[in-house]
Amino acid sequence: MAYQFIRVEVGNGNRAFFWHDDWLRIGKLIDITGATGTTYLGILRNAKVSEAVSEGRWKIRGQRNHHFHELHHRVQIEPVPNVANGPDKFLWRYDEGLYQDSFNAAKTWEQIRSKRPEVVWSRSVWFKQRIPRQAFLVWLAIQNRLSTGDRMRKWGINQGCVLCGERDETRDHLFFACPYSYTVWDRLASRLVGRRINPDWHDMLRYTQEGTANEMDMILTRLVFHAVVYNIWRERNTRRHQLGYQGTQQMIKTINRGIKNRITSLGYKFGHKFNGLLRRWFEVFD
Incomplete structure (x- = not known):
């Protein structure tokens, strides 16, 4: 070759x-x-x-x-x-x-490489400020490749949503139709998304692609989207294997801290531009 x-x-x-x-x-x-x-x-x-x-x-x-x-x-x-x-x-x-x-x-x-047309959601996943492990998980979620309950049933394993008790655990339920995950998503993203915020996975994914012309708000929206998807999936697996339990308030604090740390690290790496990003995050969240 x-x-x-x-x-x-x-x-x-x-x-x-x-x-x-x-x-x-x-x-x-x-x-x-x-x-x-x-x-x-x-x-x-x-x-x-x-x-x-x-x-x-x-x-x-x-x-x-x-x-x-x-x-x-x-x-x-x-x-x-x-x-x-x-x-x-x-x-x-x-x-x-x-x-x-x-x-x-x-x-x-x-x-x-095999070249194909760029998918519309690529900007929501592979933006420059992403956290790689979170971006990878969001990519899997978009492809519907996470081992959610509906996929596990094909292998003869029955499992519901451990976050709210819903019998039918699907990707769209977990993000964000589940009351637990939507509470977290709403608390963190409501001021960024505004009246368009809702529990529909596809609608929220579209918003992260084209929701606002404000660059800072778009970066923050994508960071929040990634962080919520990543941490909800992590919490789901932790409960599935009976390794612990985290309430919505604790989850929100965990994600908030992670986003602040990410923005701070971007500031060290790329300069003063991201100091404004941190101030904006304080405005929309704190």
């Missing part, structure tokens, strides 16, 4: 392999001719490009063989390796037709 990204610029020809490196920019010559090509062209299988040169000229056979006539011509029009040109250079493809002498993971990933 890596081979398709590598190209060789021949200098003195002492490093590049004649048969196995893409020095003609048409791929491996051994793949084009097969094993018999080494015999017809008179070049050993492990020869370097410089070994196909003698007295300043290409020294290969095959010009009279109709199978290799075109390849013979292609080699003949290529500049002959020369010591004055320095060592051979191995390059890595950054984009179509663009090669550099260093590897770049991001450029390579862009070329090999």
Whole structure:
């Protein structure tokens, strides 16, 4: 897979392999001719490009063989390796037709990944100020991949909502139709979302995408959304495994403290812009 990204610029020809490196920019010559090509062209299988040169000229056979006539011509029009040109250079493809002498993971990933249209909710999940572990959980929730009760029933396991006792635990119930989770969500986000706040998962997700033109409020709304989803899911699992219990007020305090810590860390990292964000959070919450 890596081979398709590598190209060789021949200098003195002492490093590049004649048969196995893409020095003609048409791929491996051994793949084009097969094993018999080494015999017809008179070049050993492990020869370097410089070994196909003698007295300043290409020294290969095959010009009279109709199978290799075109390849013979292609080699003949290529500049002959020369010591004055320095060592051979191995390059890595950054984009179509663009090669550099260093590897770049991001450029390579862009070329090999499966590309699809950007989903509308991406801005709600992968915004710059996110907390990675919380963003990952929100991504799972959006994909409806959390092991909620409705999904567990497919495996023969029956479980209701441990937060409110509802028999049918679904993603949409947990966020935020459940009285417990909606109490937390409403207390933390009501001043940011305003009259649009409600217990509907899809509506609140849409709001985090496009709800307000105010940049600070949008950052805070997304931080709160992530924090509530993450901590509700964590509380749900804690109760499921009988490891403890946290009331709504304690949960609200926990999330509030976490958001303040996140904003403070952003201030240390990015400067004074986020001091205003912290002041805004005090306004809408405290």
